Amino acid sequence: MTTSPLQSGYQTELADFRVTFSRGGACTAIALVLLGVGLDYAQYPQYQTSFALARLLVSLMIGGIVALLDTDMGRRLTPWLTLSWLLLPQAMISWMIWRTDGVLSPYYMGLNLAIFASGIALPFGLWQNLVFGVLSCFLYLLACLLPPHGGVPLGTMTVNVLLLLFAAAASAVYTFFNERVRFMLFRLKAEVSEKNAEVSAKNAELEVINRQLLDIKGQLLQQEKMAAIGTLAAGLLHEVNNPVNFCLMAIEVALEEPISKKEPTLQECLVDARQGMQRIQHIVSDLKTFAYRKPGAEAELGTPFLFEKALDSAIRLVGHELRGVTVTRELPADTLVQGDEAAIIGVLINLLSNAVLAMRKAGTPAPAIHVNVRWTEERLHVTVKDNGPGIAPENIARVFEPFFTTREVGQGLGLGLSISYAVIERHGGLLFAESELGSWAAFSFDLSPAP
Structure with missing residues (x-):
């Protein structure tokens, strides 16, 4: 069965999320397990040394499991490794219940606390949370029924087991809806990211269009300027050529006069004047050629x-x-x-x-x-x-x-x-x-x- 890009991306993000929360939850569990020595001292001082050693051992074992989360295999097995380190405090608490008062031991509340925490705070799957709850109940039953405990108050034990099962069911429901909320948030984030990408693409298109419009506007401005120069050049050609031609004719006539031929200075001045008039003709003609065009030229x-x-x-x-x-x-x-x-x-x-x-x-x-x-x-x-x-x-x-x-x-x-x-x-x-x-x-x- 093929996996959609959305599902694939969600699974990748969920894996990162589970590793992060498992590591954080494990550190919290180590702190709570070690701080429990205060409970041991207040409730069962006679067991304080053995319980302290048990707490230290469980903390070290949790730390070893957390170290595995940084490996590729640990990343793939994060939910089950999380289940493993969660079961270590449950096993320790069940042992303490067995060592102390069995069904009447106040350590029973620790089992409930771990079950609720697994459903609310940790990114468990539905079946993993159910397995964790059932195993916690099984460990509690063993702690209550195994010797040396005799005359177990069945009513109290039944109520405690049912409460554990209720906690497991509630945690499973929390887990199910937490998973759905996380997926909905991821999908919403993906949609927002996709929309942002579309907006960025549209903005890029608009920037290209704006640049093209500015280019067209500039070229139109330039063409209008050239058209104005062309009109001016046409008028200049018409208005200037006639007096320039008259001047050239007069200069040519003056050059042929005997007096001008006898005076070299006058001859040179007339030649310079003729060249100046011819230059005017060339400039006006060039300007007309450059700027004045017929439609479609x-x-x-x-x-x-x-x-x-x-x-x-x-x-x-x-x-x-x-x-x-x-x-x-x-x-x-x-x-x-x-x-x-x-x-x-x-x-x-x-x-x-x-x-x-x-x-x-x-x-x-x-x-x-x-x-x-x-x-x-x-x-x-x-x-x-x-x-x-x-x-x-x-x-x-x-x-x-x-x-x-x-x-x-x-x-x-x-x-x-x-x-x-x-x-x-x-x-x-x-x-x-x-x-x-x-x-x-x-x-x-x-x-x-x-x-």
Whole structure:
């Protein structure tokens, strides 16, 4: 017959309970047996020496049985070992009854006390308690009927035996209901533990959901910001391009004038002005490419674009942040890949901005960023490496977690790398970080080639 997990767990706990209570009960029995010398002195001083020796012997025997409880076999046999040490005081008391006044001996009360204690205080089974009660009655009968006692008052003996049997029956009933109460308490504890485990699991699920909601909320916030920048960029392109074009036309006309050709300084100024206007055109165009997208553009990852062009746009857009930072690059001749160009520009801007911020915060002398691009296994691998303070080992595994940031409060949401990671993952690649604390940090990702 199979045993349910609940029953199996209860049996294990009950075994521990029985060992603990048997040991405690045995120590109490030893103390009571030894303290009984006071009764011997008050009631039967003539037997004090022999009774004291008997008490000492029984106490030692109980102690020996208790020592067996610490063994594996003793643990399995705890109920019967408990029955054994309980019978030792009963046998001693019965011997004392026989030695003294038989049926009229006041030691009879000790037998009743042990029977009640076995049912109330000790974790006995029903049948073990009944056996203990019947054996106690049998020992009492032997003590009363064996010589040298004669003329036994049968009425008193009958009443005493019946009282012992009543005590045994009552103890058996106590034992039965105590066992049921212990099992009910264990089942209740198991149910509470199970419910707590369910609540903990639900709390863990809610924490995951909350983190996901925070991630989604952050990304929506970022998308709203990008949409606003996109709208602004579109307006800038429309409003700025016309006056910029007028200025470029005027500069071109001025460059063709004879007077400007005769004056080198004026010629140089006009060339510088033309380059400045062209830079304005590039910045507005880059901003529009980066931030302004048509609905559903995020799903369009099959558009070919030159990664070199995206890198140029990202560097121009963060040009004000890169002042004083040496930016070098190493690119192959062909950097044609497929994907969302605006999203990749956003990733590059985030990596460049983070590198600059880390280097400036650490006061890195001669700050530099090197962008290495190479084809490996038919994918374009990109590494953005700086010579800044690096990333602490305990943080490098968390840099892509949403809302994780080492910046001061108000300096960032901790979403840039999380969103960048999702962008590269959406492109079928992997964004990962490497670092040597105090020397450098590098972020790498890969893109698919254009078909």
